[in-house]
Amino acid sequence: MPTKPPIAKPPIGRDTQLCMSLSGRPGNAGSRLHNRLYELLGLDYVxxxxxxRDLAAAIGGIRALGIRGCAISMPFKEDVIPLLDTIEASAAAIDSVNTIVNDDGVLSGHNTDYTAVRDLVAARGxxxxxxxxxxxxxxxxxxxxAALRDSGFAHGTIIARNAQAGQALAAQYGYEWRADLPETGAALLVNVTPLGMxxxxxxxxxxxxxFIADCRAAFDxxxxxxxxxxxxxxxxxGKTAISGAEVIVLQAVEQFVLYTGIRPDAAxxxxxxxxxHGPQVGELMSAIMQGKGQ
Incomplete structure:
Protein backbone atom coordinates (compact mmCIF):
# COMPACT_ATOMS: atom_id res chain seq x y z
CA MET A 1 0.00 0.00 0.00
CA PRO A 2 2.15 2.90 -1.27
CA THR A 3 2.15 6.19 0.57
CA LYS A 4 3.74 9.54 -0.14
CA PRO A 5 7.17 10.04 1.47
CA PRO A 6 6.82 11.51 4.97
CA ILE A 7 6.90 15.29 5.23
CA ALA A 8 9.79 16.56 7.35
CA LYS A 9 8.54 16.56 10.95
CA PRO A 10 9.76 19.41 13.18
CA PRO A 11 12.05 18.41 16.06
CA ILE A 12 10.42 18.27 19.48
CA GLY A 13 10.45 21.71 21.06
CA ARG A 14 8.44 24.08 23.22
CA ASP A 15 5.69 24.37 20.58
CA THR A 16 5.23 20.61 20.19
CA GLN A 17 1.66 19.53 20.99
CA LEU A 18 1.31 16.55 23.33
CA CYS A 19 -1.54 14.04 23.02
CA MET A 20 -1.94 11.02 25.24
CA SER A 21 -4.09 8.11 26.32
CA LEU A 22 -5.29 6.86 29.70
CA SER A 23 -6.00 3.17 30.10
CA GLY A 24 -6.07 0.55 32.81
CA ARG A 25 -3.74 -1.54 30.66
CA PRO A 26 -1.79 0.84 28.38
CA GLY A 27 -0.28 -0.55 25.21
CA ASN A 28 1.86 0.75 22.36
CA ALA A 29 -0.47 0.46 19.36
CA GLY A 30 -2.21 3.81 19.82
CA SER A 31 1.08 5.62 20.25
CA ARG A 32 2.51 3.93 17.17
CA LEU A 33 -0.52 4.81 15.03
CA HIS A 34 -0.79 8.48 16.05
CA ASN A 35 2.96 9.10 15.92
CA ARG A 36 3.16 7.45 12.49
CA LEU A 37 0.44 9.78 11.20
CA TYR A 38 2.27 12.79 12.68
CA GLU A 39 5.41 11.61 10.89
CA LEU A 40 3.66 11.06 7.55
CA LEU A 41 1.99 14.47 7.67
CA GLY A 42 4.88 16.40 9.18
CA LEU A 43 2.92 17.53 12.25
CA ASP A 44 4.58 18.92 15.38
CA TYR A 45 2.82 16.50 17.74
CA VAL A 46 3.86 13.66 20.06
CA ARG A 53 -4.37 5.46 39.96
CA ASP A 54 -5.73 8.99 40.40
CA LEU A 55 -8.07 9.85 37.54
CA ALA A 56 -9.02 13.29 38.87
CA ALA A 57 -5.37 14.30 39.18
CA ALA A 58 -4.61 12.99 35.69
CA ILE A 59 -7.44 15.00 34.16
CA GLY A 60 -6.30 18.04 36.12
CA GLY A 61 -2.86 17.55 34.60
CA ILE A 62 -4.31 17.55 31.08
CA ARG A 63 -5.93 20.89 31.80
CA ALA A 64 -2.96 22.45 33.64
CA LEU A 65 -0.26 21.32 31.19
CA GLY A 66 -2.16 22.20 28.03
CA ILE A 67 -2.19 18.64 26.70
CA ARG A 68 -4.14 18.87 23.46
CA GLY A 69 -6.06 15.60 23.60
CA CYS A 70 -6.45 12.37 25.50
CA ALA A 71 -7.90 9.00 24.51
CA ILE A 72 -9.82 7.33 27.34
CA SER A 73 -10.02 3.55 27.58
CA MET A 74 -11.35 0.98 30.05
CA PRO A 75 -12.04 1.41 32.92
CA PHE A 76 -12.28 5.22 32.84
CA LYS A 77 -14.88 5.93 30.13
CA GLU A 78 -17.76 6.64 32.51
CA ASP A 79 -15.87 7.85 35.60
CA VAL A 80 -14.22 10.66 33.61
CA ILE A 81 -17.51 12.37 32.69
CA PRO A 82 -17.98 14.52 35.86
CA LEU A 83 -14.38 15.74 35.57
CA LEU A 84 -14.98 17.44 32.19
CA ASP A 85 -16.43 20.85 31.31
CA THR A 86 -18.67 19.86 28.40
CA ILE A 87 -19.94 16.58 26.96
CA GLU A 88 -20.60 16.44 23.23
CA ALA A 89 -23.69 14.70 21.86
CA SER A 90 -21.69 11.66 20.70
CA ALA A 91 -20.75 10.91 24.32
CA ALA A 92 -23.85 12.21 26.11
CA ALA A 93 -26.11 9.86 24.14
CA ILE A 94 -24.41 6.79 25.58
CA ASP A 95 -22.92 8.19 28.82
CA SER A 96 -19.42 7.20 27.75
CA VAL A 97 -16.35 9.26 26.83
CA ASN A 98 -13.39 7.90 24.90
CA THR A 99 -11.85 11.21 23.81
CA ILE A 100 -10.99 14.47 25.56
CA VAL A 101 -10.17 17.63 23.60
CA ASN A 102 -8.50 20.51 25.42
CA ASP A 103 -9.31 23.96 24.00
CA ASP A 104 -7.38 26.49 26.10
CA GLY A 105 -8.18 24.72 29.34
CA VAL A 106 -11.79 23.80 28.49
CA LEU A 107 -12.10 20.02 28.38
CA SER A 108 -14.79 18.50 26.16
CA GLY A 109 -15.72 14.82 26.09
CA HIS A 110 -16.47 12.96 22.86
CA ASN A 111 -17.07 9.36 21.78
CA THR A 112 -15.55 8.06 18.56
CA ASP A 113 -16.13 4.37 19.43
CA TYR A 114 -19.78 4.52 18.34
CA THR A 115 -18.98 5.88 14.88
CA ALA A 116 -16.14 3.40 14.41
CA VAL A 117 -18.29 0.38 15.27
CA ARG A 118 -21.22 1.58 13.14
CA ASP A 119 -18.97 2.14 10.13
CA LEU A 120 -17.18 -1.18 10.63
CA VAL A 121 -20.44 -3.15 10.85
CA ALA A 122 -21.47 -1.68 7.50
CA ALA A 123 -18.05 -2.07 5.87
CA ARG A 124 -17.75 -5.74 6.86
CA GLY A 125 -21.28 -6.50 5.65
CA ALA A 146 -25.94 1.60 20.42
CA ALA A 147 -24.15 1.10 17.10
CA LEU A 148 -25.74 -2.34 16.61
CA ARG A 149 -29.20 -0.99 17.44
CA ASP A 150 -28.76 1.93 15.03
CA SER A 151 -27.48 -0.47 12.35
CA GLY A 152 -30.77 -2.36 12.47
CA PHE A 153 -29.96 -5.30 14.75
CA ALA A 154 -33.31 -6.01 16.40
CA HIS A 155 -32.61 -9.22 18.32
CA GLY A 156 -29.84 -9.40 20.88
CA THR A 157 -28.93 -10.41 24.41
CA ILE A 158 -26.58 -8.59 26.75
CA ILE A 159 -24.51 -10.97 28.90
CA ALA A 160 -23.33 -9.22 32.07
CA ARG A 161 -22.79 -10.44 35.60
CA ASN A 162 -23.31 -6.90 36.85
CA ALA A 163 -27.08 -7.15 36.97
CA GLN A 164 -27.75 -3.45 37.43
CA ALA A 165 -25.53 -2.34 34.54
CA GLY A 166 -26.53 -5.22 32.27
CA GLN A 167 -30.26 -4.79 32.77
CA ALA A 168 -30.00 -1.03 32.28
CA LEU A 169 -28.04 -1.41 29.06
CA ALA A 170 -30.42 -4.02 27.66
CA ALA A 171 -33.50 -1.99 28.59
CA GLN A 172 -32.09 1.22 27.10
CA TYR A 173 -31.69 -0.35 23.66
CA GLY A 174 -34.53 -2.88 23.68
CA TYR A 175 -32.59 -6.12 24.14
CA GLU A 176 -32.67 -9.05 26.53
CA TRP A 177 -30.31 -9.52 29.47
CA ARG A 178 -28.74 -12.56 31.11
CA ALA A 179 -26.17 -12.88 33.87
CA ASP A 180 -24.47 -15.89 32.27
CA LEU A 181 -24.12 -17.44 28.85
CA PRO A 182 -27.17 -19.34 27.53
CA GLU A 183 -27.00 -22.99 26.52
CA THR A 184 -26.72 -22.11 22.83
CA GLY A 185 -25.00 -19.28 21.00
CA ALA A 186 -26.12 -16.85 18.30
CA ALA A 187 -25.25 -15.94 14.73
CA LEU A 188 -23.18 -12.96 15.87
CA LEU A 189 -20.95 -13.18 18.94
CA VAL A 190 -19.57 -9.94 20.38
CA ASN A 191 -16.99 -9.62 23.15
CA VAL A 192 -16.70 -6.30 25.00
CA THR A 193 -14.85 -7.61 28.07
CA PRO A 194 -11.10 -7.96 28.83
CA LEU A 195 -11.23 -11.69 28.01
CA GLY A 196 -8.33 -12.35 25.64
CA MET A 197 -6.55 -9.07 26.42
CA PHE A 211 -20.69 -21.27 20.14
CA ILE A 212 -17.92 -20.23 17.77
CA ALA A 213 -18.45 -23.28 15.56
CA ASP A 214 -22.15 -22.45 15.18
CA CYS A 215 -21.91 -18.67 14.69
CA ARG A 216 -21.64 -16.72 11.44
CA ALA A 217 -19.52 -13.83 12.69
CA ALA A 218 -17.28 -13.01 15.65
CA PHE A 219 -16.57 -9.45 16.81
CA ASP A 220 -13.99 -8.76 19.52
CA GLY A 238 -13.94 -20.01 8.71
CA LYS A 239 -16.17 -17.33 10.28
CA THR A 240 -16.24 -13.62 9.59
CA ALA A 241 -13.88 -12.23 12.24
CA ILE A 242 -13.73 -8.55 13.20
CA SER A 243 -10.91 -7.56 15.53
CA GLY A 244 -10.59 -4.79 18.05
CA ALA A 245 -7.60 -3.52 16.08
CA GLU A 246 -10.01 -2.54 13.29
CA VAL A 247 -12.20 -0.66 15.77
CA ILE A 248 -9.28 1.10 17.41
CA VAL A 249 -7.88 2.30 14.08
CA LEU A 250 -11.19 3.80 12.93
CA GLN A 251 -11.90 5.49 16.25
CA ALA A 252 -8.29 6.71 16.50
CA VAL A 253 -8.56 8.38 13.10
CA GLU A 254 -11.57 10.35 14.36
CA GLN A 255 -9.57 11.31 17.47
CA PHE A 256 -6.70 12.41 15.26
CA VAL A 257 -9.06 14.71 13.37
CA LEU A 258 -10.38 16.20 16.62
CA TYR A 259 -6.85 16.86 17.90
CA THR A 260 -5.27 18.20 14.70
CA GLY A 261 -8.11 19.40 12.48
CA ILE A 262 -6.65 17.30 9.65
CA ARG A 263 -8.19 14.19 8.09
CA PRO A 264 -5.51 11.82 6.72
CA ASP A 265 -6.13 10.13 3.40
CA ALA A 266 -6.73 6.41 2.91
CA ALA A 267 -3.10 5.65 2.11
CA HIS A 277 -1.09 -3.43 14.09
CA GLY A 278 0.53 -5.35 11.23
CA PRO A 279 -0.06 -5.70 7.47
CA GLN A 280 -3.32 -7.66 7.77
CA VAL A 281 -5.02 -4.79 9.61
CA GLY A 282 -3.42 -2.29 7.23
CA GLU A 283 -4.91 -4.08 4.24
CA LEU A 284 -8.35 -4.20 5.86
CA MET A 285 -8.18 -0.48 6.62
CA SER A 286 -7.17 0.28 3.04
CA ALA A 287 -10.25 -1.54 1.74
CA ILE A 288 -12.56 0.08 4.31
CA MET A 289 -11.25 3.60 3.64
CA GLN A 290 -11.58 3.17 -0.10
CA GLY A 291 -15.14 1.93 0.40
CA LYS A 292 -15.89 5.13 2.37
CA GLY A 293 -14.52 7.21 -0.50
CA GLN A 294 -11.45 8.51 1.36
Missing amino acids: YKSFTT LDPAMPFLLRGSGGMAKAVT EGADAEALAYPPD VVAQPARTPFIRAAEAA AIADAASFA
Whole structure:
Protein backbone atom coordinates (compact mmCIF):
# COMPACT_ATOMS: atom_id res chain seq x y z
CA MET A 1 0.00 0.00 0.00
CA PRO A 2 2.15 2.90 -1.27
CA THR A 3 2.15 6.19 0.57
CA LYS A 4 3.74 9.54 -0.14
CA PRO A 5 7.17 10.04 1.47
CA PRO A 6 6.82 11.51 4.97
CA ILE A 7 6.90 15.29 5.23
CA ALA A 8 9.79 16.56 7.35
CA LYS A 9 8.54 16.56 10.95
CA PRO A 10 9.76 19.41 13.18
CA PRO A 11 12.05 18.41 16.06
CA ILE A 12 10.42 18.27 19.48
CA GLY A 13 10.45 21.71 21.06
CA ARG A 14 8.44 24.08 23.22
CA ASP A 15 5.69 24.37 20.58
CA THR A 16 5.23 20.61 20.19
CA GLN A 17 1.66 19.53 20.99
CA LEU A 18 1.31 16.55 23.33
CA CYS A 19 -1.54 14.04 23.02
CA MET A 20 -1.94 11.02 25.24
CA SER A 21 -4.09 8.11 26.32
CA LEU A 22 -5.29 6.86 29.70
CA SER A 23 -6.00 3.17 30.10
CA GLY A 24 -6.07 0.55 32.81
CA ARG A 25 -3.74 -1.54 30.66
CA PRO A 26 -1.79 0.84 28.38
CA GLY A 27 -0.28 -0.55 25.21
CA ASN A 28 1.86 0.75 22.36
CA ALA A 29 -0.47 0.46 19.36
CA GLY A 30 -2.21 3.81 19.82
CA SER A 31 1.08 5.62 20.25
CA ARG A 32 2.51 3.93 17.17
CA LEU A 33 -0.52 4.81 15.03
CA HIS A 34 -0.79 8.48 16.05
CA ASN A 35 2.96 9.10 15.92
CA ARG A 36 3.16 7.45 12.49
CA LEU A 37 0.44 9.78 11.20
CA TYR A 38 2.27 12.79 12.68
CA GLU A 39 5.41 11.61 10.89
CA LEU A 40 3.66 11.06 7.55
CA LEU A 41 1.99 14.47 7.67
CA GLY A 42 4.88 16.40 9.18
CA LEU A 43 2.92 17.53 12.25
CA ASP A 44 4.58 18.92 15.38
CA TYR A 45 2.82 16.50 17.74
CA VAL A 46 3.86 13.66 20.06
CA TYR A 47 1.63 10.92 21.48
CA LYS A 48 2.28 8.90 24.65
CA SER A 49 0.22 6.31 26.55
CA PHE A 50 -0.26 6.39 30.33
CA THR A 51 -2.18 4.75 33.14
CA THR A 52 -3.18 6.29 36.47
CA ARG A 53 -4.37 5.46 39.96
CA ASP A 54 -5.73 8.99 40.40
CA LEU A 55 -8.07 9.85 37.54
CA ALA A 56 -9.02 13.29 38.87
CA ALA A 57 -5.37 14.30 39.18
CA ALA A 58 -4.61 12.99 35.69
CA ILE A 59 -7.44 15.00 34.16
CA GLY A 60 -6.30 18.04 36.12
CA GLY A 61 -2.86 17.55 34.60
CA ILE A 62 -4.31 17.55 31.08
CA ARG A 63 -5.93 20.89 31.80
CA ALA A 64 -2.96 22.45 33.64
CA LEU A 65 -0.26 21.32 31.19
CA GLY A 66 -2.16 22.20 28.03
CA ILE A 67 -2.19 18.64 26.70
CA ARG A 68 -4.14 18.87 23.46
CA GLY A 69 -6.06 15.60 23.60
CA CYS A 70 -6.45 12.37 25.50
CA ALA A 71 -7.90 9.00 24.51
CA ILE A 72 -9.82 7.33 27.34
CA SER A 73 -10.02 3.55 27.58
CA MET A 74 -11.35 0.98 30.05
CA PRO A 75 -12.04 1.41 32.92
CA PHE A 76 -12.28 5.22 32.84
CA LYS A 77 -14.88 5.93 30.13
CA GLU A 78 -17.76 6.64 32.51
CA ASP A 79 -15.87 7.85 35.60
CA VAL A 80 -14.22 10.66 33.61
CA ILE A 81 -17.51 12.37 32.69
CA PRO A 82 -17.98 14.52 35.86
CA LEU A 83 -14.38 15.74 35.57
CA LEU A 84 -14.98 17.44 32.19
CA ASP A 85 -16.43 20.85 31.31
CA THR A 86 -18.67 19.86 28.40
CA ILE A 87 -19.94 16.58 26.96
CA GLU A 88 -20.60 16.44 23.23
CA ALA A 89 -23.69 14.70 21.86
CA SER A 90 -21.69 11.66 20.70
CA ALA A 91 -20.75 10.91 24.32
CA ALA A 92 -23.85 12.21 26.11
CA ALA A 93 -26.11 9.86 24.14
CA ILE A 94 -24.41 6.79 25.58
CA ASP A 95 -22.92 8.19 28.82
CA SER A 96 -19.42 7.20 27.75
CA VAL A 97 -16.35 9.26 26.83
CA ASN A 98 -13.39 7.90 24.90
CA THR A 99 -11.85 11.21 23.81
CA ILE A 100 -10.99 14.47 25.56
CA VAL A 101 -10.17 17.63 23.60
CA ASN A 102 -8.50 20.51 25.42
CA ASP A 103 -9.31 23.96 24.00
CA ASP A 104 -7.38 26.49 26.10
CA GLY A 105 -8.18 24.72 29.34
CA VAL A 106 -11.79 23.80 28.49
CA LEU A 107 -12.10 20.02 28.38
CA SER A 108 -14.79 18.50 26.16
CA GLY A 109 -15.72 14.82 26.09
CA HIS A 110 -16.47 12.96 22.86
CA ASN A 111 -17.07 9.36 21.78
CA THR A 112 -15.55 8.06 18.56
CA ASP A 113 -16.13 4.37 19.43
CA TYR A 114 -19.78 4.52 18.34
CA THR A 115 -18.98 5.88 14.88
CA ALA A 116 -16.14 3.40 14.41
CA VAL A 117 -18.29 0.38 15.27
CA ARG A 118 -21.22 1.58 13.14
CA ASP A 119 -18.97 2.14 10.13
CA LEU A 120 -17.18 -1.18 10.63
CA VAL A 121 -20.44 -3.15 10.85
CA ALA A 122 -21.47 -1.68 7.50
CA ALA A 123 -18.05 -2.07 5.87
CA ARG A 124 -17.75 -5.74 6.86
CA GLY A 125 -21.28 -6.50 5.65
CA LEU A 126 -22.78 -7.85 8.88
CA ASP A 127 -26.41 -8.85 8.34
CA PRO A 128 -28.65 -6.98 10.82
CA ALA A 129 -31.08 -9.90 10.75
CA MET A 130 -28.57 -11.92 12.77
CA PRO A 131 -29.39 -12.28 16.47
CA PHE A 132 -26.41 -11.52 18.68
CA LEU A 133 -24.91 -12.16 22.08
CA LEU A 134 -22.83 -9.35 23.58
CA ARG A 135 -20.65 -9.86 26.64
CA GLY A 136 -20.01 -6.69 28.66
CA SER A 137 -21.84 -3.73 30.17
CA GLY A 138 -19.27 -0.90 30.51
CA GLY A 139 -18.66 2.23 28.49
CA MET A 140 -17.45 0.44 25.36
CA ALA A 141 -20.35 -2.00 25.57
CA LYS A 142 -22.71 0.99 25.48
CA ALA A 143 -21.08 2.28 22.29
CA VAL A 144 -21.19 -1.13 20.59
CA THR A 145 -24.79 -1.82 21.64
CA ALA A 146 -25.94 1.60 20.42
CA ALA A 147 -24.15 1.10 17.10
CA LEU A 148 -25.74 -2.34 16.61
CA ARG A 149 -29.20 -0.99 17.44
CA ASP A 150 -28.76 1.93 15.03
CA SER A 151 -27.48 -0.47 12.35
CA GLY A 152 -30.77 -2.36 12.47
CA PHE A 153 -29.96 -5.30 14.75
CA ALA A 154 -33.31 -6.01 16.40
CA HIS A 155 -32.61 -9.22 18.32
CA GLY A 156 -29.84 -9.40 20.88
CA THR A 157 -28.93 -10.41 24.41
CA ILE A 158 -26.58 -8.59 26.75
CA ILE A 159 -24.51 -10.97 28.90
CA ALA A 160 -23.33 -9.22 32.07
CA ARG A 161 -22.79 -10.44 35.60
CA ASN A 162 -23.31 -6.90 36.85
CA ALA A 163 -27.08 -7.15 36.97
CA GLN A 164 -27.75 -3.45 37.43
CA ALA A 165 -25.53 -2.34 34.54
CA GLY A 166 -26.53 -5.22 32.27
CA GLN A 167 -30.26 -4.79 32.77
CA ALA A 168 -30.00 -1.03 32.28
CA LEU A 169 -28.04 -1.41 29.06
CA ALA A 170 -30.42 -4.02 27.66
CA ALA A 171 -33.50 -1.99 28.59
CA GLN A 172 -32.09 1.22 27.10
CA TYR A 173 -31.69 -0.35 23.66
CA GLY A 174 -34.53 -2.88 23.68
CA TYR A 175 -32.59 -6.12 24.14
CA GLU A 176 -32.67 -9.05 26.53
CA TRP A 177 -30.31 -9.52 29.47
CA ARG A 178 -28.74 -12.56 31.11
CA ALA A 179 -26.17 -12.88 33.87
CA ASP A 180 -24.47 -15.89 32.27
CA LEU A 181 -24.12 -17.44 28.85
CA PRO A 182 -27.17 -19.34 27.53
CA GLU A 183 -27.00 -22.99 26.52
CA THR A 184 -26.72 -22.11 22.83
CA GLY A 185 -25.00 -19.28 21.00
CA ALA A 186 -26.12 -16.85 18.30
CA ALA A 187 -25.25 -15.94 14.73
CA LEU A 188 -23.18 -12.96 15.87
CA LEU A 189 -20.95 -13.18 18.94
CA VAL A 190 -19.57 -9.94 20.38
CA ASN A 191 -16.99 -9.62 23.15
CA VAL A 192 -16.70 -6.30 25.00
CA THR A 193 -14.85 -7.61 28.07
CA PRO A 194 -11.10 -7.96 28.83
CA LEU A 195 -11.23 -11.69 28.01
CA GLY A 196 -8.33 -12.35 25.64
CA MET A 197 -6.55 -9.07 26.42
CA GLU A 198 -2.82 -9.03 27.05
CA GLY A 199 -2.14 -9.73 30.71
CA ALA A 200 -4.00 -11.98 33.14
CA ASP A 201 -6.81 -12.76 30.65
CA ALA A 202 -4.57 -13.38 27.63
CA GLU A 203 -5.49 -17.04 27.17
CA ALA A 204 -9.20 -16.66 27.97
CA LEU A 205 -11.68 -17.55 25.24
CA ALA A 206 -14.63 -15.14 25.22
CA TYR A 207 -17.11 -17.79 24.01
CA PRO A 208 -17.12 -21.61 24.15
CA PRO A 209 -15.80 -23.47 21.08
CA ASP A 210 -19.27 -24.82 20.20
CA PHE A 211 -20.69 -21.27 20.14
CA ILE A 212 -17.92 -20.23 17.77
CA ALA A 213 -18.45 -23.28 15.56
CA ASP A 214 -22.15 -22.45 15.18
CA CYS A 215 -21.91 -18.67 14.69
CA ARG A 216 -21.64 -16.72 11.44
CA ALA A 217 -19.52 -13.83 12.69
CA ALA A 218 -17.28 -13.01 15.65
CA PHE A 219 -16.57 -9.45 16.81
CA ASP A 220 -13.99 -8.76 19.52
CA VAL A 221 -13.27 -5.20 20.67
CA VAL A 222 -10.03 -6.23 22.42
CA ALA A 223 -7.24 -4.58 20.44
CA GLN A 224 -4.16 -5.89 22.28
CA PRO A 225 -3.47 -8.35 20.80
CA ALA A 226 -5.26 -7.84 17.49
CA ARG A 227 -5.80 -11.59 17.15
CA THR A 228 -7.22 -12.74 20.48
CA PRO A 229 -7.96 -16.42 21.19
CA PHE A 230 -11.58 -15.66 20.23
CA ILE A 231 -10.59 -14.14 16.87
CA ARG A 232 -8.10 -16.92 16.13
CA ALA A 233 -10.74 -19.56 16.85
CA ALA A 234 -13.28 -17.81 14.63
CA GLU A 235 -10.78 -17.51 11.78
CA ALA A 236 -9.85 -21.18 12.13
CA ALA A 237 -13.56 -22.07 11.88
CA GLY A 238 -13.94 -20.01 8.71
CA LYS A 239 -16.17 -17.33 10.28
CA THR A 240 -16.24 -13.62 9.59
CA ALA A 241 -13.88 -12.23 12.24
CA ILE A 242 -13.73 -8.55 13.20
CA SER A 243 -10.91 -7.56 15.53
CA GLY A 244 -10.59 -4.79 18.05
CA ALA A 245 -7.60 -3.52 16.08
CA GLU A 246 -10.01 -2.54 13.29
CA VAL A 247 -12.20 -0.66 15.77
CA ILE A 248 -9.28 1.10 17.41
CA VAL A 249 -7.88 2.30 14.08
CA LEU A 250 -11.19 3.80 12.93
CA GLN A 251 -11.90 5.49 16.25
CA ALA A 252 -8.29 6.71 16.50
CA VAL A 253 -8.56 8.38 13.10
CA GLU A 254 -11.57 10.35 14.36
CA GLN A 255 -9.57 11.31 17.47
CA PHE A 256 -6.70 12.41 15.26
CA VAL A 257 -9.06 14.71 13.37
CA LEU A 258 -10.38 16.20 16.62
CA TYR A 259 -6.85 16.86 17.90
CA THR A 260 -5.27 18.20 14.70
CA GLY A 261 -8.11 19.40 12.48
CA ILE A 262 -6.65 17.30 9.65
CA ARG A 263 -8.19 14.19 8.09
CA PRO A 264 -5.51 11.82 6.72
CA ASP A 265 -6.13 10.13 3.40
CA ALA A 266 -6.73 6.41 2.91
CA ALA A 267 -3.10 5.65 2.11
CA ALA A 268 -1.83 7.33 5.29
CA ILE A 269 -4.42 5.56 7.43
CA ALA A 270 -3.54 2.17 5.93
CA ASP A 271 0.17 2.86 6.40
CA ALA A 272 -0.28 3.85 10.05
CA ALA A 273 -2.58 0.88 10.71
CA SER A 274 -0.01 -1.49 9.25
CA PHE A 275 2.77 0.15 11.29
CA ALA A 276 0.76 -0.14 14.52
CA HIS A 277 -1.09 -3.43 14.09
CA GLY A 278 0.53 -5.35 11.23
CA PRO A 279 -0.06 -5.70 7.47
CA GLN A 280 -3.32 -7.66 7.77
CA VAL A 281 -5.02 -4.79 9.61
CA GLY A 282 -3.42 -2.29 7.23
CA GLU A 283 -4.91 -4.08 4.24
CA LEU A 284 -8.35 -4.20 5.86
CA MET A 285 -8.18 -0.48 6.62
CA SER A 286 -7.17 0.28 3.04
CA ALA A 287 -10.25 -1.54 1.74
CA ILE A 288 -12.56 0.08 4.31
CA MET A 289 -11.25 3.60 3.64
CA GLN A 290 -11.58 3.17 -0.10
CA GLY A 291 -15.14 1.93 0.40
CA LYS A 292 -15.89 5.13 2.37
CA GLY A 293 -14.52 7.21 -0.50
CA GLN A 294 -11.45 8.51 1.36
